[in-house]
Amino acid sequence: MKSERRNKVKYLFKLLSPYKKAASIALLFMLAELFVELFQPLLMSRIINDGIERMDLQSTMILGGFMVLLAFVGFACGIINSFYAARVSQGYGFDLRKQLFQKIQSFSFANFNQFPTATLITRVTSDVNLLQQFVFMGLRIMMRAPLMMIGGLIMAFIIDVKLALILGVVIPFLLVFLVWAMTRAYKLFRSVQSRLDHTNGVLRENLLGIRLIKAFVSFRQEIRRFTQSNEQLMERTIAALRIIELTVPLLLLAMNLCILFILWTGQLEVISGGSNVGDVVAVVNYTTRITGAFSAISMVIMNISRAKASVNRVSEVLEEKVDIYDTEESNANLQITSGHIAFNQVDFRYSANTLPILESISFTVNPGQTVAIMGATGSGKSSLFQLIPRLYDVSSGSVQIDNTDVRKMKLDVLRKQIGFVPQDPTLFTGTVRENIMWGKEDATLEEVIEAARHAQLHDTIMKLPLQYETVVGQKGVNLSGGQKQRMSIARALIRKPAILLLDDSTSALDLQTEAKLLAAIATYACTTLIITQKISTAMHADMVLLLDNGQLIAQGNHEQLLEGSELYKQIVSSQFGKEGVPHV
Template sequence: MSNIFSFLKPYRFPMVIALLLMLVELMVELFHPLMLAKMIDDGIMQEDLSVVLRWGGIMLGMSFLAFVSGVVNSFYAAHVSQSTGFDIRSSLYQKVQSFSFRHLQRFQTSSLITRMTNDVNQIQTTIFMSLRIMLRAPLLVIGGVVMAFVVNIQLAMVLVVTIPIIIIFLVWMMRKGSTLFRQVQARLDEVNHAIRENLGAMRLIKVFVRRKHEGKRFLKRNEALMDSTVKALRVMEITMPALLLLMNVAIIGVLWFGSMNVNTGNAQIGEVVAIVNYGMRITSALTIFTMIIIIFSRARASAERITDVLNTEVDRTNLKKSNQGRPIKEGKIEFEEVSFYYPKSDEKVLDRCSFTVKPGQTLAILGSTGSGKSSLFHLIPRLYDVSEGTIFIDNVDSKEMKIEYLRQQIGYVPQEIMLFSGTVKENIAWGKTDATLTDIMEAAKDAQIHDAIMKLPHQYDTKIGQKGVNLSGGQKQRLSIARALIRKPKILMLDDSTSALDVQTEARLLKALGTYLCTTLLITQKLSTAMKADSILLLEEGKVVAQGSHGQLLSESPLYQQLYQSQFAKGDIQHAKVINGTFSL
């Protein structure tokens, strides 16, 4: 909770104003029964109308003061709560942005969304209600007891006996409620995860006619959320009847002993009325405690979940000796005995990989599914850091390069294409913030997508649907490639990024890529693509089993020969003929 309280520090002044105004309301509420007692004993009982009017006028004036204080208090309470929520949400977003892939695996995407929305809203509500109502409730209980002692000590003792029992009960309920609502938030994460997963796979669900199956899965999680919520609220709802029972018993006791004291002359009727009035106000304050317990229990659970993210230690990606702005001049890449395994796993994805890519070369990476191709790609821009060994960029350890500067000089096209909401132009320019329309069109032409864009309704200003839903697979791939090319990168990384392209389009694309002064790494499953590279790297079970040109591997590598024979069967019209290290189709 200390992390959450730290976000309130910038708003201490408006908080103080809100609390002072809340105290004004509280003082009015505490003094009203005392003035009512004066009105009864000195005015009504003495049949003195002037006393009744005087005290009645004072009470009306104080009520107006409390009304104005409440309105202004609400303004400042809202300001503090909304501003704090904004700051917490911004900090969470910045924290998540700083996470490495290792941390992103720890938190589900749906859980992070819930924490930045629902959990932050719980904190906002708690802050607002605390400054507006909830802090007044316990102060009203304490103040009511104190003022009861001022009126009549003997009658006040009835309230004093009851209050400690209620406080112990409330503390127990708050602790139990916090545990229950933590379970509710976890169930909410599961529901959000199911919703996100289903919306993302809606086409697949419809094609496989799995709507009923997915509906049952969602229903199961939704019922679990409902059951957890009902269980938590059911326990919390016990609070109000128990509080009312205890306080009503106390008020009956005040009336009983009050009548006896009035008969013996130890108390006046106005004093009994005042004590009963304080008891009623304390009761009304205690009924708010049910809401307080629910809100605070949920807020405590939410605060723990938010703190869990904020307190996550981020990997130190930049060493103290990191060069702040070393440019990649040549684009030479060298892996030296590099091994890698994912966090919380002892199985090596890459095992002592060593190879070199010369500046300006194109390296094609081949391998079966799970051989470590994409994992190898992730290590170059340091989305993950190597477990063992070293990666050199232009003969410099990549760990000694400032990570932001390293990534700014890399053009990366992932296997899973991600387009953002906005126009075609904005999606291409996303790779370079200061890109001009000329830059955008040049990149689009090289990516072989310009002609397709010109056929769209608004050309480069055409809006792209969510994840590019209104584009074909090949169009999305080429837009993603254009986004990488616009950076004029020194290292270009294409992770199976031509799989949806036809042979002619792919050939034109690779020819255009040859005009860029960069080192290109290309993951592909197609030998027809790999054959056009300067060098081919063959991976098997995380190990480099061969590297060389197409001709070298075809004559020296049994595994490559098998791949070649499987893709270029005898008699195939696209069979490649190797002639002196060159090829033709």
Template sequence: MKTIFSYLSPYKWLTITALMFMLIELSVELIQPLLIATIIDDGILAKNQQTIIFWGSIMLGCSVVSFFAGIINTYIASHVVQSYGYDIRQALFKKIQSFTMATFLKFPSSSLITRLTNDVTITQNLFFMGLRIMLRAPLIVIGSVVMSFFVNAYLAFFLVIGAPILVLFLYFMSRKGMKHFAKVQKSVDRVTRKVQENLQAVRLVKAYLRGHFESSKFAGVADVLKMDNVKAFRIMELILPVLLFVMNVSLMAVLWFGAKEIQAGGAQMGELVAIVNYAMRMTGAFSMFSFIIVFFSRAKASAERMEEVLVVEEGIEEISTYPVNAHPGVGEIEFQHVSFHYPTTDAPVLKDVSFTVKPGSKLAIMGATGSGKSTLLNLIPRFFDATEGNIFIDGVEVKDWPLKELRQVIGLVPQQSILFTGSIEENLGWGDSTATEELLKEAAKQAQIHNSIEQFPDQYETRVGQKGVNLSGGQKQRLSIARALVRKPEILLLDDSTSALDVSTENALWEALEDEQATMLVITQKIRTAKGADQILLLEEGIVSAYGTHDELMESSSLYREIAESQQEGDHHVESHS
């Protein structure tokens, strides 16, 4: 937890101040039994009203001081904890943003969400409890023991006789609790992942009437979470009865032997009352120990999970914050004997891939599902690094490019069109935050989405729902293309980005993109789209099956001819029914 505690260091003086006010509260609480003993022995039993009024007034004054000290402590503790929560969330989110795609594969997105939300909240609660209760409870126990020996050492001995047993018991139970609450946090991850998956696929769930099935699956992971929580809290629930039993036995011993001491003249009534008072305070503090152990166990598990993210050193993208240099290149791409497999598996996705794309030309990439098309595109902006071989852009190997400068010259349209909550204008501005309104509209016109936007009541100020839920598939694809065009990229990567467009809209799009000077790599399943490319790369199980123009592949590749003929048959079938 050392890394997590380091985020409290900017607030160390506020923390110390909060602890000082907590100590004032504690001092008042420890002094009160002494004052009560004095009032009983020197006031009530001596029938001295003046003494009662004097020490009673001091008790009242101390209570007022304790009251205001508690308020100030709570105020400062709240400020420290909320500031810590803000800082740690910022640090976690910034760290996650720096992950390479390979590092992302090690952390499920649901787990990262839990660490940024639930785990941070749990550690916040721990630190707040620490400034208000967690330190106070053991200090009350220690202070009560010390003050008890100051009042009457003989009676205090009976009060602390069970302390060694309790210390060992609490140590054992806290170790068990930490282990079980670590399992609870993993179960929370699984629940979050299930909820996330279901909400993302809500249309599909409704379309296939799978709500009941999904509910039963959710009940399964929720039941595991419930049972993990039950096991953890069953262990914790054993703590309080044991603590109270030992303390009550000690208290009975104090009363039994205290009464004998008073009768024998070895102790005064006020001393016995003071010892009983300290015993009651110790019992109250011990009763909080079970809650403290629960909080600490959960917080330790959460802190370790957050620390796991914060200490990642390998698989971090180093992106300079300085402005990129103007790149004089023209967008030539060359793959030389490139092979690749994902970090989580040894199975090759690409094997000995070589090709060259001339500046300003268009390469269509085709192949069956799983043939490595999207993976090939991901290697260009270095989402992953090639396992073998070299990739060059304008004669410079991609690994030698500054990462920010490399990605600045690339416009990417992913297979799944991702839009963010905000206006259409804000989504287009993702391509270039400095782009003017005219540039945004120009890109929208090229992407064949401008007219659709103009028909919305709020036009470019129209709000886009989460992931573009209020837009059609074709509208989302065209907005994603426009966002990439805003960058004026030298290299444009289109990952099956026109699948939802009708023939006339797609033709208009490609015609508009002819004026672009960008080098284009287009993943497509459509022969009519591939025909318009300068070159076609056909992949089969990660290997280059064919490479050339449409006419060349029709002559040399049986697989390409088979794809072309199947699509021609499909087109004829559609025409015969139209």
């Protein structure tokens, strides 16, 4: 376990490699600043012993001037150290966020099932910020504080062994206490980050569903839910911070008692002639600096405890095994040429511990055909769709395009030739033109307009204030459901796909608009699969697939299913009535 944790830390801090030079400069100036601080009490003892006690103004002025000069040097070293430490930590945070985002982009749908959206947001933001702070503190005070403690103790022994022995006895006990506090704090801060995930999840759900919350006047219930999660976060944070808040005062109390004891002992030494005032002042000064180092170390330990929790959480994302990827067998030269699709005894389940979603699915779609897929909610229609572009992989059997298993095709090559319109259309903040071009980055304005025309959206766009330059709000809040669906369809059409997948993407359209849309799609040289609940759509398809409980129970055209499928007849009757069963 410890070895695994060390490997995680080592892996994460490999990202510091590009900043070795800046980190080295930061550490060099940190050591210079430390040297100045350790030398100052010794210089002060000389000022007292050789200048003030002997009433030697010249020595006092020379040594005092040198001390002021050293103070300016130490100040400059501290500023330079902070600059380079900030540069390294900010660069590290940027690189780590970038790697996390790239990793998340590579996730399959199955991977996303392991990490809720809220926890991914927390890990990319809060956890990375904590690691970024850890790097800054590492270059600024993490090494400086223990070195100050060790250096201060050594200098105290050089000046006065008897007085320094007091520090030599007390400090080891305090260090043991600090290690215990760090161990306790680590467990608690990991719990805090977990609760932060949950609170972010509640907040995200509320922001996404704010319109529904207002429509159902359920804001009081949601306030209670958020308050409960927020209180739990507060309680765990307080429990974690309580250890730190108790640790620091106890350390300061012990060190202040140590200072009093040194002053008392030093007074006796001065009276007996065993020491002098300057040496006592210097030892007290070193003790004060060690006390400050303890305060810094307690803060460092708190950050280490939080960083340890964040290291694990960030590593979990970076080390997550992506189950859908290009293999050595993947061939970049394999392209979709005709759009022939074949499912061969396909079984699918989300994991080994879940019930099957699809069982023994077999069918063939010829190039250029339009296929309607129908079935009750939960029958596996969307899951079937997602197997074609390999958003999921089959559990057994195979999905073939142009007689080639999709697992042998490069993912980017496969998906770039498929136009996929999900059930819930997703739009991004930007202009109408940019949202449509999202399907093809290098598309011209003429291609954008053509896709919008075929999606039956051009006339609507021309009525907007800035037409194609009109800004679409986040998730398309300023558009109707039908407009969002058509914009998603235009985004898929602009890439002129070899295969077009429409997942119930015309549900918000009236029959006339849908008919025009399907007629426009028919002009494309592509194989089209449509998940639909509308018999009016199925009637004009070349083939209808009827799913029930994950099984393909019937396939054929509208007329064939009217003759041979009782379930299809029931669906038709529910939409047209028993007397009006349509025939093509």
